[in-house]
Amino acid sequence: MNPSPPVVETIAECRRLIAGARAEGKSIGFVPTMGALHDGHVRLMEECRSRCGFLVASIFVNPTQFGPTEDYAKYPRTPEEDHSRCSSAGVDLIFEPTVAEMYPRGPVATFVEVPGLSSVLEGRSRPTHFRGVTTVVAKLFHIVQPDRAAFGLKDYQQLAVIRRMVDDLDFPVELLPVETVREPDGLAMSxxxxxxxxxxxxxxxxxxxxxxxxxxxxxxxxxxxxxxxxxxxxxxxxxxxxxxxxxxxxxxxxxxxxxxxxxxxxxxxxxxxxxxxxxxxxxxxxxx
Amino acid sequence: MNPSPPVVETIAECRRLIAGARAEGKSIGFVPTMGALHDGHVRLMEECRSRCGFLVASIFVNPTQFGPTEDYAKYPRTPEEDHSRCSSAGVDLIFEPTVAEMYPRGPVATFVEVPGLSSVLEGRSRPTHFRGVTTVVAKLFHIVQPDRAAFGLKDYQQLAVIRRMVDDLDFPVELLPVETVREPDGLAMSxxxxxxxxxxxxxxxxxxxxxxxxxxxxxxxxxxxxxxxxxxxxxxxxxxxxxxxxxxxxxxxxxxxxxxxxxxxxxxxxxxxxxxxxxxxxxxxxxx
The missing domain is CATH 3.30.1300.10 (Pantoate-beta-alanine ligase, C-terminal domain)
Incomplete structure (x- = not known):
């Protein structure tokens, strides 16, 4: 059993601990999540952990990727269970910022957008969703500066949008796509x-x-x-x-x-x- | 007199040389330019050089920040003189990519935008200009991963837009604003x-x-x-x-x-x- 990883709320402390791991020569893995962790997330963490010396998971229910009529307020929040799952999956650091820490000036004035890929499929029903995702993932990549980041194939379009963003903007991050984990009857975990x-x-x-x-x-x-x-x-x-x-x-x-x-x-x-x-x-x- | 700094055209080689400097414990300074260097650029380089162990300058006339009727084709290109100015200003590495190296898939599908600040003043006459600037600066920041980057106050709005981008997206880069250099009669160098x-x-x-x-x-x-x-x-x-x-x-x-x-x-x-x-x-x- 791993010791419980530290849970940090501030960008400064997150960066400080990651700099320490990097100074020890460890490569940094990253799994961004919105919490409410299930076995699909655990698979992401395990895959990423096996390829990196230091694994960071973020838990942040990002308001900017929810539309006005969507389920932001009632999105499940299960912090204690999440921490315990992170711990057993080998996470070394949990970054769990508040909304104010991530968006200290209120609504962001800067957006990262992949307009084409973001407008089809999910984007038709959720026109501002992927803009919220790409912008927060860019922020998280700048905070964590991971060598590798794992994303689930369950959110196929999200991965395609992020891959395009990473390629187009030359993010120095290797993406690790991870298979969907399913319940015994086939339902994709979500x-x-x-x-x-x-x-x-x-x-x-x-x-x-x-x-x-x-x-x-x-x-x-x-x-x-x-x-x-x-x-x-x-x-x-x-x-x-x-x-x-x-x-x-x-x-x-x-x-x-x-x-x-x-x-x-x-x-x-x-x-x-x-x-x-x-x-x-x-x-x-x-x-x- | 410094030795002539290497001029590299590829992202991979640029990253490799910068990683070497970082491994020696040097902090990385960065001055992005479109070439046609004048004393204003030299001031940027000298200010940045004095605060960093390794100075990277980029020379790239970025097509995406020019409007269709603007002066992209005839923008002055003076590579030999630029290299010599970089050398005497203490630049350690010149990154001078081709358009194909920076945009290998043709027009980018990803944009970094600061819509509010980008739409006033210069943005009225040049509606897509700052989107081109922020997107290419994000790319260059990801390629060079500088600790500090210098920008001239001559392009005041550009600096305001980039500062907002850096703050909103948590880029781990310290911006260094540098005073406008003027001709003896007051004309700002450009x-x-x-x-x-x-x-x-x-x-x-x-x-x-x-x-x-x-x-x-x-x-x-x-x-x-x-x-x-x-x-x-x-x-x-x-x-x-x-x-x-x-x-x-x-x-x-x-x-x-x-x-x-x-x-x-x-x-x-x-x-x-x-x-x-x-x-x-x-x-x-x-x-x-």
Whole structure:
């Protein structure tokens, strides 16, 4: 069992402890989170820990990535459990700033934006979401200055947006994409799964079931992206408790919608649906 | 006389040499330039050199900060003279990338923006200018990872925009503002002064003369920002070869226009005018 890692609230103290680790020659790993940690986060931490000498996790429910009608206020906050999970996952330092520490001048006047990739899929329903994500991730990267940072493939578009930001702005950070962790019945782990009643929880498996069907169809030779999209949508709409937001088949890098699936061009199926109080997303790379 | 500093074109080689200096325990100073170096740039380098163990200067005429009708193509390029000036100013490494090295995927998909501060004054005439500046400075900061970076007060608004970006995004960089260097007759040094004929060159002194009059009026008790603005505009318009763009009296931090000058609130006068083929700017802090 690891000793409990220090939990620091200020940027200055966070930087001071990280500088100490770097002075010892350790490489710095980083897992940014909004807390409400589950096994998916733990996987991120373990993967990152195995590649770095010193692992920093941040816990910050970032207000600027929530829209005005979204769940910022009621987003689950479970600090004690989070600290304990960080500890057993090998985290060396927990950075858990207040909103005032991160945004001392109130609303930021500076934005980091990837307009194209941020406007499709999630961006249609959540127009300012990724701008909030890229801006806070830029801030966190400048505070932590990690050598490597881990992000989950569950938030596929988020990873694509951040990868583009890192490449375009020459951030000296290596991104570590980590596989989605799923419940035994296929549901992708998400902090928002806590919003679901037992009945909604059962219904929520429709997302991964739809994606599995899509992958099977493509593996069996389906080449029409439109037919795959239609089947995704039909499957999700067949679940009475689910309200489909989107079902897309897109280029795995650019996220541009595909007309057909072709060998050698990576493709990903992405879905979003509202189930009761939760808006859930999931995705799966297709075997082109 | 210093030995000639290495001139490197690639990000990888630039990072490698800087990592070597850092491993020797040297702090890194940085002066980003577009070349066409004059004594103002040399002052930036000398100030920065005196505070850092290793000085990096970049020479890059950044296309994304020029508007479509601006002078990107004919912006003066004087590489040999620049290298020699860098050498005598104590630069240890010149980073002189190509456009393809800085923008390998063509137009960037990621922007760093400070929309408020970027839309006034210069931003009115040059709506995409500061977005180009902040984005390329963010890239250069990520490549060089300087401890300190020097910027001239001649480009007052640029410094205000970059300071806001650095603060809002928590860049681990200390900004070093450096006084404007002037010709004996008061003209602020600028690479664009080379565009001027002898007659235009004489006319161009009207900017600093107007600013000096403003500072004298305020020192003598003038408290109406409007009267100062009017006098600035009248003085510049009295020069037949000058076409006024703006004459503003603004809060020294926020750049918001002021109604009156009051003790304890920093104020700055800023002017821009076109003189022949050159668009020139200048500014002066007012003795409130």
């Amino acid at each position: 902090s928002r799964n806590r919003y679901l009643s037992a009945e909604q929880r059962r219904a929520a498996t429709v997302l991964s079931r739809a994606l599995n069907r899509a992958a099977e169809a493509v593996a069996a030779g389906e080449r029409s992206a439109d037919r795959v999209r239609q089947d995704l949508a039909r499957t999700i709409e067949s679940e009475a408790l689910a309200r489909l937001d989107y079902a897309e088949v897109a280029d795995a890098q650019s996220l541009e919608p595909l007309a057909e699936l072709s060998p050698g061009r990576g493709a990903v199926a992405l879905v979003a649906a509202r189930i009761g109080p939760a808006r859930l997303i999931d995705n799966r790379l297709l075997p082109t | 690479s664009r002064n080379r565009y001027l004929s002898a007659e235009q060159r004489r006319a161009a002194t009207v900017l600093s003369r107007a600013l000096n009059r403003a500072a004298e009026a305020v020192a003598a008790g003038e408290r109406s920002a409007d009267r100062v603005r009017q006098d600035l505009a009248r003085t510049i318009e009295s020069e037949a070869l000058a076409r006024l763009d703006y004459a503003e009296v603004a809060d020294a931090q926020s750049l918001e226009p002021l109604a009156e000058l009051s003790p304890g609130r920093g104020a700055v006068a800023l002017v821009a005018a076109r003189i022949g083929p050159a668009r020139l700017i200048d500014n002066r802090l007012l003795p409130t």
